[in-house]
Amino acid sequence: MTLQYLLFDPSDDGEGTGTWDAMASVRAAQLPEVMREVQAVLAWAERHSPGPRGPLDDGGAWDADHLVQTEGDWTTVTLTITGPWAWGEGLAAHFAE
Template identity: 85%
Template sequence: MQLQYLLFDPSDDGEGTGTWDAMASVEASRLPEVMKEVQAVLAWAEAHSPGPRRPLDEGGAWDADQLVQTEGDWTTVTLTITGPWAWGEALMAAFPPAES
């Protein structure tokens, strides 16, 4: 599945753990499309889980945080995924950005 709205920005902690942040800001009519992408990414992460999902500092292998904020006619969706670098890179390969 190519992502139309979510654009991930990866960062590596240098110790094998990565964080992938994505943000999409859309008008309310497009929110269901963005949430479909969020759910697809999270479903892949669950299906290919490298271990238990919970904060890494609490013994989790990976975690995700989702935030939805509405301001006026616009809604911003933020998705942050943290986990092993190789696993996160496989996740990103499964969801390439759409070509503009």
């Protein structure tokens, strides 16, 4: 699956951990498609998990958070994934194909 709405912006902490932020702002009609993309990314992350999911400070290997906010006719969906750099780059590459 190639992502049509979510675009990842990676950042590296310089110690082997990365954060991939994605955001999409859509009208109500496109929201189900965006949420399918969010679920597909999270499903891939779970299937290819580098270890337990949870806050890295609490011993998790990776974590994810998503937020949905509606303002007027627009809904903004944000998805943030944190984990080992190579794993996250694999995730981003998988969905960019």
